[in-house]
Amino acid sequence: DGGITQSPKYLFRKEGQNVTLSCEQNLNHDAMYWYRQDPGQGLRLIYYSQIVNDFQKGDIAEGYSVSREKKESFPLTVTSAQKNPTAFYLCASSPRGGLPYEQYFGPGTRLTVT
């Protein structure tokens, strides 16, 4: 089945450690996105990539890094510089084109840092 996978569903880390969240899609979409969701709040864009080997900062990129070496994969690293990393992280993808297409979302990774 086509879709987006994020692993793991729950992730626990100690403060000061970097952690990488996985996002893979087999929808053949060019564009991929990372969002952060805090309890009771909407989604905020961290990074996005419209094509392989290219990505742009979103609204809250500080303390995060990404790579886009393959079309199918867009991993997000939460670095120790991110002051409040505990959150729900959602990855999404969409076709790239002239019109904004709907984004397809993965199941999310809930990160807890203590």
Added chain:
Amino acid sequence: AQKVTQAQTEISVVEKEDVTLDCVYETRDTTYYLFWYKQPPSGELVFLIRRNSFDEQNEISGRYSWNFQKSTSSFNFTITASQVVDSAVYFCALSGGGAAGNKLTFGGGTRVLVKP
């Protein structure tokens, strides 16, 4: 800057009641796109509808309907005859398109609780 406001943080209804979710947006773009997503307890967002700024026709899909009013910058969503399975958080989102690509600005979401 773009902004989406969903003033209702939580709505509780009894099954079979209708529920309307408000969405007000701000943008300087003349061409833009509006979306509604549903987030069930599992966490994954599900796409419901996309509407462009030139199409002000209301839309109905089963028990769902949407009312787009450009004059008031609103894109409201109504669930008719609500069911327990409609319990979820609903997000309204805005995209300016163009060079911004598919960047979405989300509202804060409205939690809908449908009681049996």
